[in-house]
Amino acid sequence: MMDSMTQKAGIIAAAAFGVVLVSTSGYSSVSAQGLPEGFKKGELAAEPSAEMIEAGKRVYFTKCVWCHGVDGAGDGPGADRLWPRPRNFNQGTFKIRHTASGELPLFDAKKPIPGQNDLFETVTHGLPGSAMPPWEGILSEEQRQQVLSFVTTQLVKDRKFTDKQSESQTVLQLADLKPKPATDESKKRGGELIVEKKCVECHGMEGRGDGNAFNLKDDWGFSIQPANWHKCWNFRGSRQDPYNVSNIFRTFSTGVNGTPMPSFADNTSVDERWDIANFVNSLCERDPLGNPLPIDPLTDKPKINFVIPSDMVEGEIPTDLEHEAWKKAPKRYVAMGGQITHKPRNFVNRLDDIWV
Template structure:
């Protein structure tokens, strides 16, 4: 009997090998079918120990993605039972290779709760837990020779991570430059944009790629999911340690994302075309210096308010407010933007200190641009953030707030109030703008003009987490302009530098002033302490340039030139007097 089974297996393998060779020889066939990496049963026991120590809290006892923490996470942890793995080099619907799972465990998944376990686990622990995860798959069998896998990203060295070549082919441009992968020719970016429109990528990812296209998407298990925000490539799944690499997008287009509505586009797009779409997507992401620990942009802890001659134009779309999200130390600003204020990056996180904690904030950053005017004696703060979908429930409006020390003059040195609503000794001044988008529906097609916001603004005094109250004095803060456009909220605050309110922050120039930010997503029922928060940053009103700065340099230059001319003339005159004998060497000229 054993001999018969052995012969049957031999014949079966022979047939599979013959079919694989036949597929290679067929015209137009790019890939040869293989079989999944089988489970290494010798490592299951050690892998089980790692899993139940590190992984069970999110992925559950049986790997169903139903651990104790699962309900607090978005997107939810992966359900292993069906063998549906998202980040792979294999074709849609197929099982992953071991190296795919190893990379996922080692590097984590940016933009999700999946951490990089390579910082905590040894190589053997990672390999063993991968084998145990594979054993949790019930609907598929890694050891079944009938399971077919096609490595659509072949030729990748495991040590290099997701940076290889294969059926996708080489990109149709020379190598990109540095860690920011700059230098992709504009012609390929433009071609990628055309393909983006032609293949209706905007239906899910939105008109400008912020993931604001389809609010009704669900994964294979019926849980809500959202499309990737391409303007925040540091949150792309599988992008860890090389967030600006266009290969991350080209891979996703080539393989699809199992368990989600994202298909592969290998039938619709050639290899070079997939690279071109990746080039366009890559161009949408601003270049910022990436923190080595968080692998997100390093925040701009000093927010500089630019002095404005005359009055500030209170219009978001005015050229004086235009600025790039990209750090000008990486890509130089254009001449038109050099004098404009910088767009500062502010990191946000969920409030998990007390009350209704927010483990899943929808905004993990803000962008702040600011100007001030001595003529108006006022300061303007333009706050922007990406929000896929706006609230339609008046009970839960979207909102953003700026927090200041109310008694700035009483703070000593680097003292600051408590970062959430201050405390009894150090109160805070809070400006909160709440809003709903007019005539908005999340299922609308992209609106090139955007949506105006129905706005209300309130000012609060905070003396502690449970001591937040409306100001009794007349409101001083105005919202002078606002809009929701292609997945981005923009709100412009204005307030006088000096006011008479007891708990109004008085804003001096040329002084570092603590400032922080709050944000609420109404669509996700965020309100009160259930919010996203920042730490304290500093802002400074840059002084006006004195008039002498403009006329003194030319005067100094003219004086210097005249002095140099006089010195040359005196030298020539002295030599002439020596030559004519009118003066001895030890005498000075008269």
């Protein structure tokens, strides 16, 4: 059976008292080539053809303009009613990547290969936990490549994907990095590392995104909240595969551009990043046997079972939620939708589900 939340919180709390005094300075995880461990130099892709760009323009102004706006500034008609707000393409700041912190994401108009085409994967799978939907099944593979050709050449205005003088790509070789087994030892070390590396300051002692870092803003000045590690289906970069530990490893390795979430590639080893990823992955809600919850592909949330069974119980019903009787009872997930947010009543409701 899966460890209880009390046990998991205890790992973090113990780490806080036993590891927090360890200095994080003076440590560098750099290869002989001067690159962070697990990274290699990549090559910038060639410019898409004029035909690809023009075809992508038609796709953009049919499907994308409503959120991202005419000039790609994230100010379309629906933008004020969405949280997080749609991406502003103009600065060339993209969150989910295999490239080093601050670098442009991978995109090649000729190669929609998993792990080698970040923007294509984002459009294909969407960004769970946001209003960005998966476009697979709506747009063909060719149309997805076309619209990205338009976005990267015409709407990214401050940078250029093919500029070899100003841009470079340092690529995480995720396909070559075998995940570390999620042993108790690995998860324990990961729990210590999230304190040592000060992850808890934003994500909280229980990993619920409720740390002491208040009023966080993204690079565009909008409110941003740390991820709740117990809801892996809301991880933007989960690629509709929320329990895949490799996606968590990628985020810790590359950081999330445009947000306070940094890369940890320079001050952790590959082995340590797998420990962190294993620990974070262990916090995500599972069934009583420790199996991943089934995810509804239409909502990217746990499937809802509206039938809540009941049984006769002999004796008193325990009031302690950590009692063994409650651990054995299956939980039912009920998704909730926050109210529309619009200035000046611009609040964000983080209560997006209840468990019965």
